[in-house]
Amino acid sequence: MSHVRESSKLFTSLLLTLMRAARWDISAAVRSIEAATASGNENFTSATTSIVSTHHAKYALESYISRKIFQGFDHETFYMDGSLSLLINPDQFRRDCFTQFRDMKAMDPVELLGILPTCTFGKFCSKKYLAIVHPKMEESLFGELEQRRQVLAGNHPRSQFYGEFLGLAKAIWLLHLLAFSLDPAPCQFEASRGAEFHPQYMESVVKFSEGRPPGGQIVGFPVSPGFKLGNGLVIKARVYLVSRT
Known part of the structure; x- marks a missing residue:
């Protein structure tokens, strides 16, 4: 935390x-x-x-x-889909969460998304960036909407701002994986x-x-x-x- x-x-x-x-x-x-x-x-x-x-x-x-x-932290996929893995096979789901937590902990999110931009974590980053930084905010801060266009296209900008955001997104994602690896979940x-x-x-x-x-x-x-x-x-x-x- x-x-x-x-x-x-x-x-x-x-x-x-x-x-x-x-x-x-x-x-x-x-x-x-x-x-x-x-x-x-x-x-x-x-x-x-x-x-x-x-x-x-x-x-x-x-x-x-x-x-x-x-928002959505209480759901196994942040409500990005209708997954019911936790209900169907809870033990396996918890093991998978911990494995993902362990594997991702040392990863650079920029490098990861450069290889797998549309992975589940990538979709989470896109969803949360668009929720936090609305169009008028981005245009006011940067004079254009290039970062938003890239995110909407399924890509991840290589800017300092987006990189700092990815640091936060990764921290939340890891916390979520760790939380759902516990029984019971926090x-x-x-x-x-x-x-x-x-x-x-x-x-x-x-x-x-x-x-x-x-x-x-x-x-x-x-x-x-x-x-x-x-x-x-x-x-x-x-x-x-x-x-x-």
């Missing part, structure tokens, strides 16, 4: 840098992300106020990316906006000088999901906290 978090932070940082270079109104983008989180709408919408300070914009953007890339959970802060299940993305959040903090928005394993171990959900008042 630590690899997922680091990859997510790196891609978020690059995307935020590109947005600033393209003179995006970051505050407006953050307000839109917050509104989408509150309404459950996956697309950017308009809003007038923000609970996020300007220097914390990266957390709102990471929340948006996380919602998109984790239970994914996400903190709800406005929920009380529970340190046994949640971790604040903002560090506090006291070492822990002060009293009266609630979830402003979820940043990334948590997982509860079959043995009772909890991987905490990451959240952005705000004061209740």
